[in-house]
Amino acid sequence: MLVLLLTAVPVGWCGFQDFTEALTFAGCVTGVALMSAALIMVLGVAAVVDCWVRGASSNFGMIALISTGVALLTNVLLALQIWNDGELVVFKVLTIVLSVGSLFAVLLVWRRLDAIPTPKRVAVALIVSTAVAVTNFSYQYLFQPYRREATPLVQLNVGKAVLSADRKAFSVPVDIKLVNHSDLAFYVLGAEFHAMGEDVTVSRTDVSKSKWREEAEKWAMYREKHPLTRREVYQPGKLVEAQPWMPAGNWVEANDESLTRAVVQLPSDTNFDKLTFYASLSLARKDRLVLQKFGESGYSWRGKVLPQWVKDEKKENDTIVQTAGMRENNAIDNLTRKKRNVTTFWIFGPHGVDVSLAIAPVGEEDRPLSSQTIREVGSRYGLLDVLAGPVEETLEEVKAGR
Structure with missing residues (x-):
């Protein structure tokens, strides 16, 4: 009994x-x-x-x-x-x-x-x-x-530039379209858009083999990708715009589409050779967890403690941290597993913005995760990173569109 x-x-x-x-x-x-x-x-x-x-x-x-x-x-x-x-x-x-x-x-x-x-x-x-x-x-x-996974699609479309009334600046509209043709819904954990201004120097002669190898190793570390040509010498780009394009905590419905417009404003005397646009979207499957509301943001420059894996060797990067509670998708797991938080890290560096996320037990956010654990967490909660870009426009093309 x-x-x-x-x-x-x-x-x-x-x-x-x-x-x-x-x-x-x-x-x-x-x-x-x-x-x-x-x-x-x-x-x-x-x-x-x-x-x-x-x-x-x-x-x-x-x-x-x-x-x-x-x-x-x-x-x-x-x-x-x-x-x-x-x-x-x-x-x-x-x-x-x-x-x-x-x-x-x-x-x-x-x-x-x-x-x-x-x-x-x-x-x-x-x-x-x-x-x-x-x-x-x-x-x-x-x-x-x-079961079979599904991945939404993010598309970037650069519009015509518009000159300001005082002719001292111009604005470039960029349409960001999200397409979800699957029968699954997703939570938005982070959605970032950024634009880079880049200079490209054309050499009259081929660069040396050692220089070419050095460039290949350097660019492999960044999301910015450039053709490894013998004549074009790419300089590190400059971040000219960065912003979220969907609020964290919102969700993407199944078989749905949405359109967001971001506007990049630049001085008229901007002299970059080209502008490059990027967008990313960090998602979690809505049938795998219940996401609660994100709390107030924390800032690394105001003393917010960061995990060691976020700090790594680039301590000069500024980071914005957002945290939300979550629970499992069934009562048994919710009772027998540790309570967890979803944390997103917006990392601002010289090569743009990266959004990294972590799902870890409360109080264990600083514990380093192995590659296997990261894969298991991603598979369990259906974590996805959808990338769009680079979409490149020469500055002459952008200004000519006015």
Whole structure:
């Protein structure tokens, strides 16, 4: 009876949470299955009491046997899932203890039964319920997390420049189009747009092989990409504009499109050889987590402590930090895993802006993550980085568009 109660209460609570708040249809089905199992176990408590007090009868004895069998199946499946995904040791130990206790309960009830009425029907019922539970478990926790991925598309379109009324500046409109043709929705964790002004010197002779190799190694470290030609010598670009183009915490609906316009303003006497435009979008699948509201921004120049992996060797970079709470996409994982935060880092450097994000347990944000852990986190929560650009325009083309 104690095993049934200890199993029924948390299983029923998790089932209700999944049924009312699940992010997927499979999660709702899991919630219904868990609540049904909890109801059977509650009925089994009364049957077990009757079985032990008044002796085994055909009706109450069978109810007790079925309920303890359901408890055993439920605890075994929960143990498999929690040992695979859970992080809190207390729940791992508890599921093992309950599984062993359920097994003993099944054996004890079985031994007290004089005979099993309609054994074929009982066997069919147990086989069908087991098959349904295993199928739902496999779909929810094994197949669905690894279904085909989808990636939205970001497009940049540079418009015609507009001269200001006093003719001292001109503005370049850039349309940023987001296209999501998939049946999945996404949270926006960070969306940045930036423009770089660049100078290109053309040499009359080929650069030396050693110089060419040096340039190849240098540009490989940055998002800015340039052709490694023998005659063109690219200088490090200058950041002329950087801004978010979608608020962090918003979401992209399935089968939807959106259009945002950014405007880059420059003095009329700007003498760059060309302008290069970039956009990026950091996303998380909406069916993998529940994102809460981002809090106030923190600034590295105002004393905000940064993880070591953000500092690296370029301590002169300015960084803006945004943090939001989150919870898992199902009640069981939300109960058995550590609480986590989503943190985005806007890193401003000489080669533009990079948006990096981290999902880590509360209090462990500074702990360095291995490459394998980063891949596992990205796969679990459906993290995506969508890049657009470089879109290059010579300054003559931009000004001629006026």
